[in-house]
Every structure is written in structure tokens, then in C-alpha cells.
Amino acid sequence: MSTQTSHRLETRLLGHEVSVTLSGPWTAYWIRFLGFVMGWYFLHAGLDKIVNWPFDAGWFVGGAAQASILAPVVTPFADGAGLAFVNVAVPVGQTLIGLGLVVGGLTRVAAFFGAVLMTFFYFVNGPGGAWAHGMVNGDLLALLLFVTVVVFGSGKVFGLDGYLRGTALVENHPRLQYLLG
Amino acid sequence: MYVGGGLLLFGAVVIGVVETLFGSPHAVTSEGQIVHEALVPLEVRSFIILAGLLVWLLYAVYKVSSADPSTAAADSAPETAD
Numbered sequence: 001m002s003t004q005t006s007h008r009l010e011t012r013l014l015g016h017e018v019s020v021t022l023s024g025p026w027t028a029y030w031i032r033f034l035g036f037v038m039g040w041y042f043l044h045a046g047l048d049k050i051v052n053w054p055f056d057a058g059w060f061v062g063g064a065a066q067a068s069i070l071a072p073v074v075t076p077f078a079d080g081a082g083l084a085f086v087n088v089a090v091p092v093g094q095t096l097i098g099l100g101l102v103v104g105g106l107t108r109v110a111a112f113f114g115a116v117l118m119t120f121f122y123f124v125n126g127p128g129g130a131w132a133h134g135m136v137n138g139d140l141l142a143l144l145l146f147v148t149v150v151v152f153g154s155g156k157v158f159g160l161d162g163y164l165r166g167t168a169l170v171e172n173h174p175r176l177q178y179l180l181g
Numbered sequence: 182m183y184v185g186g187g188l189l190l191f192g193a194v195v196i197g198v199v200e201t202l203f204g205s206p207h208a209v210t211s212e213g214q215i216v217h218e219a220l221v222p223l224e225v226r227s228f229i230i231l232a233g234l235l236v237w238l239l240y241a242v243y244k245v246s247s248a249d250p251s252t253a254a255a256d257s258a259p260e261t262a263d
Contacts, residue, residue, distance in 0.1 A: 014183070068227075069224055069227045069228055069231060070231075119231075119234060123227060123231065126223075126227070127223065127224075127227070131223050132214040133213060133214065134197070135192070135193050135197065135223070135226055135227075135230070136193050136194075136197070140193070140230075143234075147237070150241075178245050
């Protein structure tokens, strides 16, 4: 079996034929590196909240979110059962998303929900801090990096998804491949 | 795909350039904070960026639901951006 070190991708973009030459080793290395770092970003954030339990998201969903365009979606969770749900869902969600990306398991699902959480963080933290660092800030860049992991996947490189793709369950249900990296 | 990215770039970059060139004078503090009055309401820019993200989401759902799953793992499945 031959192993190419560079690959030429040809496609159409905005009506033009375009081609991109990618280094195989650098591409594989970089998407895995990116997935691992984004995974640790959320795994650390989730574990930190769990280790220092109890976690209270009231300041976010009931406070900062009131100035956000997402207020109609977020503020109904500001108290009672809604807040209790968020107080558990955020730490557990961040931990599972991070774990999935670090081990490369269910990579695209994990990165998708990472992007969903970052959407809330971006549109609530932004106006909460008067967009003091501009509209292209760390939250938006993290959101786009999660989308990058969704687009390219990373779990097939030294990840659990490489194994999961070969299981009978995935082979018998090809649509499950969309959940993997 | 283009519409989603276009909205995001319009909300974040194009209006950002307009703000920089034609907005009120603004200073950057020693902590990197940008202090100025916005020409285009930040809420409007937020809605434009959110619309771009939602268009991307809807496009992704459409592509996943309409694609033939048997070719999902193929390394050389032909596809054009649209």
C-alpha cells in the first residue's frame, strides 16, 4: 500500500474550478491537534465546575442573558426547574463534549454541541461585557473552531471513531457515520 | 453555505470596517477594550451573525438528510460547494 504525503483536492467554488494541495501528515496531525485542544478546553471547563460543585448558572441565564438577543430563549431557564436543568446540563455537557473530542469518539456530535454552547456564550457574554473586545472575539473564534472540527472531523485520526466505523452497528446503519469524525 | 458565511462576514467584518472608517472616534484601553459609540446597533449586527449561523445549521441538516449514507465514508465522493 502506497502512502501519499500530499493530496490535491479539486472542486468548484463560486462557479470556478479550484484546487487545494494538502500535506497528508500535516492535515491529519492538525485536525487531531485541533480536536484535542478544543476537547481539553471544554473538558477542563466542565470538570472544573463539577469538582467545585455546586455550580450556579443563575448569573448567566437570569442576569447577563437579559441584554442578549437570545434572551427569549435563555431567560425562561432563569429559575426553578429550568435553572436546575441548566446547572447540571452545562457542566455535564461540557465534560462529555470535551471527553468526546479528546478521545475522538462521536466527534462530530461533540463538536456540534460545542458550537451550540459557544453560540450561547458568544451572544450572552458579548453584550454582557458591552462587546468590549469587538464582535470577533475569543468566543466567536472558539465557535468557529468547533465548526471546523464538525467539517473536517478528527476522530478518525488516533481516535475512537476509527474503531467505531468498523463496527457492525455502524456498517449496518450507514447514517450513523454522520455522527462520527 | 455561501449565504451563511456571507451573513457572518457582513455582520462581523463588513460592518466592522464601516465602523472603523466612519464611526465615532474610539480608543483602545490598556486592557484592549474598545470604547466607542456604534454606528450600526450592535444588536442588529448580532442578529445578522446569528442568521448566518442558523443558515449554516439548516444547510448542514439538509445535506445530512439528503445525502446517500452509503457514500458518506467514501474518500473521493464527488461534491461541489453550493
